Amino acid sequence: TKSDHIVWDAIEKNKPQVFCDIKNSPHNNTFKKMKAIIACPMAGKKKSLGAIVIGEKSSGEEFYSSDTKFLMAISSQAALAIENAYLHQELEGFFFGTVMAFVKAIESRSHWTSGHSERVTRYAAAIAREMGMDSEFRDRLKICALLHDIGKIATPVELLDKRETLENDELTEIEQHPLTGATILGELKPFKDITNGIRYHHEKWDGNGVHEKLKGEAIPLMARIIAVADAFDAMMSDRPYRKKLPADRATKEIQINSGTQFDPDVVAAFMNVKNTLLS
Template identity: 45%
Template sequence: ETTATEIIETGSPQYVPYLSEVKDLPSLERHLVKEGFMSHIRIPLMVKGEAIGVLSIGAKRPAAFTPDDLSLLEKIASQIGIAMENSRLLTDLDELFIGTVRALSSSIDAKSRWTAGHSERVTQYALKIAKEMGMDDMALGELELAGLLHDIGKIGTYEAILDKPGKLTEEELKLIQQHPSRGAEILSPIKQLQDIIPCVKYHHEFYNGTGYPEGLKGEAIPIYARILAVADSVDAMGADRPYRKGKPMEDIIAELKRCAGTQFDPNVVEGFLKTVGDGQ
């Protein structure tokens, strides 16, 4: 009698025509016999020459399998092995992708010590708001990417402007205000990011149409961008700047309420307030 471990070790299939005749069955098999199984075939699932699991097929008849069955099951096992390997590769690829996005995102935030960790925090606020608003996992995944990349257009902005204490000149302001469009341009060649580009491009639009770059209004601003706008402002207001200390949460809440309907989508503000236990 071979155990599943042995099948993995030897890499060869095993056919037991009469389970009841095998002495010292391992406990799993004893259980199967109790359930009425009388014979079984077990085939290793091979990935790149290595057994990573066992496909076990049982029958409630003795000697139920023919050599043809064995060869068919071997083919199925090989398909399963390929599918498992593909799924592992996909997971690896996903991890590589999100890891690369994170690295990119933190490298932008690191341009100024005042914005270190900003995109990561904005993403976390945005995800909480979106969950509160009932968005599904797919939407959350896109919002996560959009949050991490929303300021990628700052990559070409001089650190001196980002770090400038006090008011910016009109020209400096113009440069800063180019970052959403620049971000959209930077991401535009990446096929997988097409859906999040509008969120990057419009995260500084105002709900009443007085934001930039296009002055979009209300529902014309993509919902993810409206969420990012609130999340972005929450983090920006809370963070210290060279010229001022960060605001406490109660002041941030007051400011969001004041600007709901003008700068921010009131529904998104409401979603945020719920995440901090303020239902008003």
Template identity: 35%
Template sequence: MATISIEYSNPLATQKDLAWGVESINRTSPESDQVASSLLEEMAAATGLPSFVWIPCRRYWKSETSLPTWLTLSPALVDRFLYANGSTLVDLGPSIRFLGFPVTLPTGEVAILGSVAREGAASAPAEWILAATDAGWSQAELTQFVDSLLCIPRPTLERLCALAGRHFSSMRTVDRLDDELQQLTSQIEYTFEEISLLHSLTQRLQLSRSPLELANHCLARLHSLIPAAGNAIWMQVDHDRHHFSVEGHLPLDEFQLARLTSRFEEHDWSRPLVKNNLAKTLLGADFPGLQNFILVPIGEAPFRRGWIVSCNLSDDKEYGSVEASLLGSIGTILGTHLRNIELYREHQSLVISFVRSLVQTLDAKDPYTRGHSERVALIARRLGQELRLPADDLEDIYMSSMLHDIGKIGVDDRILRKPDQLTPEEFRAIQQHPMIGYRILKQLKNLQHILPGVRSHHEAFNGKGYPDCLKGEEIPLMARIIAVADSYDAMCSDRPYRKGMPLERLEEIFRRGSGLQWDPNVIDAYFAAREDISEICRAYSPTGADLLAELPIETMARRFL
């Protein structure tokens, strides 16, 4: 709905200028004409009298068909309406009465909205006689027109004038409230979209989410909130890799963005940088095509990891606090996510270093079995793949296999290095290593996922294993998988007291022990993957690459941090 303003106080001189301004005589305004027509109908309905709209600045007159085309308002009458205090009754001659008030149209033009009636015996004023004569009317036609006007006593006209004024005042209030409602609705819609974007970001802050995924998600939704020609995110992904994403048309390339940010090194980056009206400035000359922009950092110093820039707001609008606040929030969220990933990587490095130290400590105690834990980890992971386990479970199995014998740290070195067959007493000491390993690792919250494999990898499927004599599926699946991998590497490897077993003999033992010593499903998985497992053991070298480094960072962070 177009907003009109109804004047009820003495207008300023500028309003008279708007009413009579010569520079506006030839101006046309379809929107104002449409509003004027609507007001005319409303005035006629409110007063029940012949009504008119007069826009003096462009000599625009519109009236009901009952009024002649030569009937207009003289400058003196217009001035009386303009300077009246609210709706007013203006006399023209002894019997003609105008009632009305000024209104301001959407274009700022001032119009007179009014009705006409007569009081007492019909008598045409002199200016009507002249206008009617110029229009070719006869005296009889003019007299007939004046007689046709409703004859209304002055007290009644005054009350009618006051009622019409209050009616249009109510219209003004309704229009104003309608505009405020539309503005509030737009603001609520914008706020909802803003909250929706920020909420969707916070829902994507898992460490498994790539920062680039978040950046692209932001850019895809930013245009609906900030209708700029172009939005971009430059982000340092890690120490030697960065990413530059652009949505729309950005008048800056990556190098120019770096130049722009360097121009404002002294800026207080706790606040977004907002620049408008750059067309005739030195900055605008240095960056052609840049009309206005907002620049916000991703993260706070000393952990700043990039920039978000929005350039050239549409419809020649200027950036303000609303856009700056939104981009600032996005920058903070992205910066926090990148910093969290860095912290988790540091934490992950500590966990890996700890595991590596434990494995190396065990190798130092029993150098003859060096590499056993690493080979078991590779074999167990391949068995898990054959069983179609998800990636998270495979990494748990891998890490648990690396540490499955860590309890041997608590076993006497003489027993571990004994070249002969173990005595029953020595074997019972060896049997303590699953519980020793469990007690060592259970204090570490980050390794709770892998404890079942450490504790139960020597349980037997028939319930005759140790330390808890678990049976069948009471044994954790992780432990059942590690048991097969551990047995495979132990039987294939050379020991001080025997040579490694031939593969044919090993597989015969697996077949006979399926359902007794080992889970039949895991044994079946072994035979399905036997060639891959043989190749794993053949290609393995304890001096090769660090196997722990193979674990994906996101998985380590998710499972062990």
């Protein structure tokens, strides 16, 4: 039972339990095939996280105080590693929750874009997987895709919902959202690849984009992937000024603009996965 088990004894007393002759101890039924044993608690900052148990030495020698001290050092490091892992998991969950809160804030401003970021993320992830990108890149791409339109928080809602053709100055204001988004997230220094993906997702492969006129592979790969995913979903969705396009027409537009607006390799990967995305 819990009360008479050597491991729980070590955890509850928060100190190592050493038995050099286990057969003549209260725990003789627990470790029947062992002669000696040490159970050392893994003490966290607020609670014990478990215990490390080692059996007898292969040489048959008894345990010494140096053995106990060595195991205590290992247990302490193990406890620290586990606590750090828990903390990382909690921070990761908090970060992703914050990202989703941003997404909801963006999409709550206009019902025309509801679900857009999530769909773009799904398309982008599928394209990246088809291109053979590793899991770390895909995870960061997902964050970038979810937040690619965060700059629209600063765009007047009347422009987002306008049914008439946008005036040139209005179009210019909407086109600022990639730069605004990158500025909003600019202080997140470890995520520069993500902010660059947001900043450049409306650049064009041939260098005729709106802002910095980046060309070809000078445009970050995240931005090139999101450009295709974003354009496809935009064409496949109703907007206040037009109805959505049929899937075959939207796909054709992506193909037509391969090599001018879009990276041909990204388009090729998109074409390979489009049927799965639409099913």
